[in-house]
Amino acid sequence: MTRAGARNLLLHGAVLVLLFALNFVLPEYHRGILSRVMVLAVFAMGYNLAFGYTGLLSLGHAMFFAAGLYGAGLTIYHLGWSVWPAFGAGLLAGGVVAAAIGFLALRTTGVAFMIVTLMFAQVFYLGTLYFTTYTRGEEGLILPQASRKLELPGAELILTDPAVRYMTALTLFAAVLVGIFLLVRSSFGRALVAIRENEERMRMLGYDVFANKLLAMIVSGVICAAAGAAYAVLFGYVGSGFAAIQYSILPLLWVLLGGAATTLGPLIGTLFMFYVIDIASGLTRAHLLVVGIALILVVLYFPKGIAGTIRERWLRWLQ
Amino acid sequence: MAAMMPLLSTKGLSCAFGGLRAVDGVDFALPCGEIRAIIGPNGAGKTTFVNLVCGRIPASSGKVFFEGRDISRLPAHQRVRAGIAYTFQITSIFPGLTVLDNVAPAAQRPSARQVAASGSSRERALHALEEVGLGQYAHQQAGHLSYGHQRLLEVAMGLALRPRLLILDEPTQGLSDGEIENFIALVREIGRKATVLLIEHNMDVVMALSDRITVMERGRVLAEGNPEEIRADQAVQRAYLGA
Numbered sequence: 417m418t419r420a421g422a423r424n425l426l427l428h429g430a431v432l433v434l435l436f437a438l439n440f441v442l443p444e445y446h447r448g449i450l451s452r453v454m455v456l457a458v459f460a461m462g463y464n465l466a467f468g469y470t471g472l473l474s475l476g477h478a479m480f481f482a483a484g485l486y487g488a489g490l491t492i493y494h495l496g497w498s499v500w501p502a503f504g505a506g507l508l509a510g511g512v513v514a515a516a517i518g519f520l521a522l523r524t525t526g527v528a529f530m531i532v533t534l535m536f537a538q539v540f541y542l543g544t545l546y547f548t549t550y551t552r553g554e555e556g557l558i559l560p561q562a563s564r565k566l567e568l569p570g571a572e573l574i575l576t577d578p579a580v581r582y583m584t585a586l587t588l589f590a591a592v593l594v595g596i597f598l599l600v601r602s603s604f605g606r607a608l609v610a611i612r613e614n615e616e617r618m619r620m621l622g623y624d625v626f627a628n629k630l631l632a633m634i635v636s637g638v639i640c641a642a643a644g645a646a647y648a649v650l651f652g653y654v655g656s657g658f659a660a661i662q663y664s665i666l667p668l669l670w671v672l673l674g675g676a677a678t679t680l681g682p683l684i685g686t687l688f689m690f691y692v693i694d695i696a697s698g699l700t701r702a703h704l705l706v707v708g709i710a711l712i713l714v715v716l717y718f719p720k721g722i723a724g725t726i727r728e729r730w731l732r733w734l735q
Numbered sequence: 736m737a738a739m740m741p742l743l744s745t746k747g748l749s750c751a752f753g754g755l756r757a758v759d760g761v762d763f764a765l766p767c768g769e770i771r772a773i774i775g776p777n778g779a780g781k782t783t784f785v786n787l788v789c790g791r792i793p794a795s796s797g798k799v800f801f802e803g804r805d806i807s808r809l810p811a812h813q814r815v816r817a818g819i820a821y822t823f824q825i826t827s828i829f830p831g832l833t834v835l836d837n838v839a840p841a842a843q844r845p846s847a848r849q850v851a852a853s854g855s856s857r858e859r860a861l862h863a864l865e866e867v868g869l870g871q872y873a874h875q876q877a878g879h880l881s882y883g884h885q886r887l888l889e890v891a892m893g894l895a896l897r898p899r900l901l902i903l904d905e906p907t908q909g910l911s912d913g914e915i916e917n918f919i920a921l922v923r924e925i926g927r928k929a930t931v932l933l934i935e936h937n938m939d940v941v942m943a944l945s946d947r948i949t950v951m952e953r954g955r956v957l958a959e960g961n962p963e964e965i966r967a968d969q970a971v972q973r974a975y976l977g978a
Contacts (some may be wrong), residue, residue: 603843610840613829621841621892622815
């Protein structure tokens with residue numbers, strides 16, 4: 417491994433160790449926030465694969481998150497499935513939706529791609545409202561406490577317990593971070609970046625651009641669905657709000673803030689947004705104004721996102 | 736005899752944009768190992784013709800054969816895998832990536848042909864850069880290279896594919912005289928291993944390099960022959976050489 421590779425490995429390992437240690441020192445309130453941030457950072461990492469690395473500016477990723485959320489939530493709530501198969505159902509739902517939407521939407525590029533993904537996500541959102549008998553629409557479903565247990569060989573984890581919830585979120589986050597870390601260093605990951613940079617060139621180097629993009633969409637969709645499914649079982653609430661346009665825009669914001677096409681950017685961006693909102697709403701009722709100003713400042717001084725700008729200016733080796 | 740079979744041939748290849756027949760019923764054959772130039776006035780259909788060959792634009796009618804196989808219906812990326820490499824008329828590189836990373840995608844994609852190829856994909860990429868003389872720039876950002884070096888990088892990307900047929904679309908456009916001289920030597924070297932199809936306006940380059948020349952005018956083949964024959968051809972002189 418190269419020196420840059422070793423540094424990256426060390427840095428990513430250190431981040432995971434730090435997150436692990438925080439479980440034991442953080443006050444309850446902040447530990448709760450961080451659990452949520454880690455799950456949503458997984459969502460952002462999935463989005464980053466499509467947007468940051470492959471250059472697919474999707475405005476419909478809420479549907480992949482929601483596919484996972486409902487895939488897990490509905491099977492638990494209505495069919496009484498346990499957490500493992502329900503989580504699997506969430507991943508499957510995300511993968512199937514991403515494959516279908518990718519297959520159709522990837523015939524377009526640029527603005528048309530944004531609009532097509534936005535429209536499909538809107539259809540998905542309206543679908544969750546239409547089938548309100550099963551989803552209870554905006555009001556949503558509260559998953560019964562008794563169902564939120566993770567069976568492991570020789571143990572049963574109660575996911576409603578804050579420490580267990582934190583560690584479960586961290587486990588998912590770590591698994592996805594390692595997966596993305598390896599993926600973007602693989603020949604597939606490098607091909608995605610090259611497609612983002614110059615699609616026609618890659619086609620004339622013998623790459624099936626459509627197939628590569630479709631695979632990127634499916635992997636991205638499955639990761640986002642993993643975040644959604646985890647959200648359902650960890651926080652016990654499944655509602656249409658998570659399929660709304662807001663949840664397509666948020667991962668875009670998190671990734672832009674943290675740094676598109678950086679492995680740690682999604683975590684940084686998600687964490688930053690959460691705390692800016694948290695601190696601002698403690699100071700003033702006009703907290704969205706503070707959020708807006710914070711966003712403008714970041715865009716002005718960190719145009720490539722926090723991690724992206726750090727990489728550009730100081731740490732060239734940062735992955 | 737296999738030797739009699741051309742590497743590339745087209746039968747009645749045509750492409751119409753609206754009413755304009757940019758390429759009009761071209762029958763063309765390119766034997767293995769040749770360096771062939773296509774010349775002709777602007778708008779003669781040269782670039783359209785090679786784009787039909789490599790599949791970047793669909794043909795209105797006609798067929799393309801490569802190594803005896805009908806590839807008319809293959810998408811562009813599969814034609815590349817079959818062994819046709821195309822370098823762009825307008826430089827098309829990955830400006831944000833390093834020079835080495837520009838060549839890596841071409842070197843790393845495994846094809847049946849390349850299984851036997853030696854070395855890692857990184858070594859193959861470096862080798863292609865050495866061949867065009869860009870080895871020392873491997874770790875620079877490609878967008879920061881001079882124009883002439885970017886043209887060479889284009890060629891290196893083509894070479895890293897280890898093609899049977901390398902199509903060069905106006906490769907010397909915008910190069911200085913010194914660069915052109917090096918380029919002629921480079922294409923000669925490439926010509927030992929691959930068949931080369933060259934679109935070129937610079938007649939010195941054409942005359943220095945090509946085994947045979949195809950002259951196109953208004954979408955059709957006007958004449959074909961070795962450099963001396965083309966130089967002497969009256970129809971060519973009227974249409975193109977301006978005599």
